[in-house]
Amino acid sequence: MNIAVLSRGEHLYSTQSLLKAGLARNHNMEVLDPAHCTLAVAQGKAVLYYYNEVVDDLHAVIPRIGASHTYYGSSLVRHFQSMGVFCVVGAEPILQSRNKWTCFQVLAKAGVSVPKTILGNVPDVEAALAHFGKGPVILKLLQGTHGQGVILAETHASALSTIETLKTAKARFVIQEFIAESNGADLRAIVVDGQVVAAMKRQSRSGEFRSNLHRGGTAEPINLSHVQENIAIRAAKALKLGVCGVDILESQHGPMVLEVNSTPGLEGIENTTGIDIATKIINYIERNKRT
Ligand SMILES: Nc1ncnc2c1ncn2[C@@H]1O[C@H](COP(=O)(O)OP(=O)(O)O)[C@@H](O)[C@H]1O
Ligand SMILES: [Mg+2]
Numbered sequence: 188m189n190i191a192v193l194s195r196g197e198h199l200y201s202t203q204s205l206l207k208a209g210l211a212r213n214h215n216m217e218v219l220d221p222a223h224c225t226l227a228v229a230q231g232k233a234v235l236y237y238y239n240e241v242v243d244d245l246h247a248v249i250p251r252i253g254a255s256h257t258y259y260g261s262s263l264v265r266h267f268q269s270m271g272v273f274c275v276v277g278a279e280p281i282l283q284s285r286n287k288w289t290c291f292q293v294l295a296k297a298g299v300s301v302p303k304t305i306l307g308n309v310p311d312v313e314a315a316l317a318h319f320g321k322g323p324v325i326l327k328l329l330q331g332t333h334g335q336g337v338i339l340a341e342t343h344a345s346a347l348s349t350i351e352t353l354k355t356a357k358a359r360f361v362i363q364e365f366i367a368e369s370n371g372a373d374l375r376a377i378v379v380d381g382q383v384v385a386a387m388k389r390q391s392r393s394g395e396f397r398s399n400l401h402r403g404g405t406a407e408p409i410n411l412s413h414v415q416e417n418i419a420i421r422a423a424k425a426l427k428l429g430v431c432g433v434d435i436l437e438s439q440h441g442p443m444v445l446e447v448n449s450t451p452g453l454e455g456i457e458n459t460t461g462i463d464i465a466t467k468i469i470n471y472i473e474r475n476k477r478t
Contacts, residue, residue, distance in 0.1 A: 188476060189215045189244050190469070193263060194251040195222060200454035201465075205249055208465035212473070219248075221259060226266050233269040247273040247472045249430075250281065251450050254332040257285045273475050275429045275468060276449045284426050284447045287329050288361055297425035299418060300443045302436065307360035312350050315362055316343065325363040326350065334399035339365065366438045373398045373445060374435040376411060376419035377456055377464055378428070380471040383419050385462040386411045387455070400455045408460040415442050422447050430468055432456075 190209050194202040197218045209216040225236040235242045248267050252260030265278035283289045291301050307326070309315040316324065324346050328336030340346035346362075353360050371391035376383045388409040389398040398404040411419065419433040422444045432451025435442045453464050 188246040204465040303364040333401035334397035378423035406459040
């Protein structure tokens with residue numbers, strides 16, 4: 188099969204890992220840099236040019252769309268979908284999961300447990316904060332990644348002033364209950380084709396509440412409980428993502444989904460668990476091309 192990885196960084200670990208896995212399975216693998224793609228529609232069909240050459244021989248693409256290229260990247264994925272190319276994640280699921288609020292709405296509709304969350308641009312900040320009692324709250328930009336864009340407001344006064352500042356800056360954000368009992372830990376499950384293929388527990392470094400590896404968190408492999416595995420699978424299904432990373436917080440009311448990542452990094456999880464996730468993604472493509 189001819190399989191392309193859509194990635195701006197040919198040398199990134201995840202891209203390399205996917206290329207290697209595809210080559211080992213005897214596929215023709217290539218990297219397409221979205222920055223060199225030209226999207227066109229003409230004579231009733233979608234046409235794609237890469238460095239001015241028409242691309243019409245791909246069987247599948249693996250989108251690795253960075254957070255700063257969501258609009259263009261998802262448009263490119265939609266283009267491939269309309270050309271009949273199998274995409275391991277579709278354009279609409281990428282858009283829905285990228286926006287944290289939309290993601291929570293989709294999860295809630297599917298009955299997946301999420302922390303109590305309010306969309307940020309509320310008319311009455313005091314009334315919105317009253318929903319969370321006297322405790323600390325989390326404030327979160329809708330499009331943040333790597334833990335950047337997540338604020339822990341420990342007092343009512345800091346929550347109030349930070350929300351007013353975010354509103355004045357016209358930022359788009361949510362107000363969320365702080366799950367203190369997770370103690371800076373969360374779970375990352377990788378779901379491929381409706382199954383959890385790997386999972387790790389991440390722990391924030393001391394003095395930090397964000398467990399992201401980019402923020403200095405550490406990771407260890409973990410076997411998910413049946414309930415944890417189930418919620419990860421339901422989250423992936425709700426967002427219609429063939430491949431995703433699901434972040435789960437253990438609260439006193441059970442596991443809650445914090446976010447669903449349509450372009451999960453493979454380096455941390457492959458190195459932590461020793462599981463070859465890239466090959467599982469290639470196998471998923473192979474299964475879909477046969478059916
Ligand atoms: N409501 C919350 N309660 C406790 N910790 C949280 C909460 N929201 C986020 N965190 C911590 O912050 C990290 C980053 O938040 P997340 O929503 O996943 O944003 P990002 O997309 O930047 O990773 C999480 O992995 C978790 O450790
Ligand atoms: Mg996260």
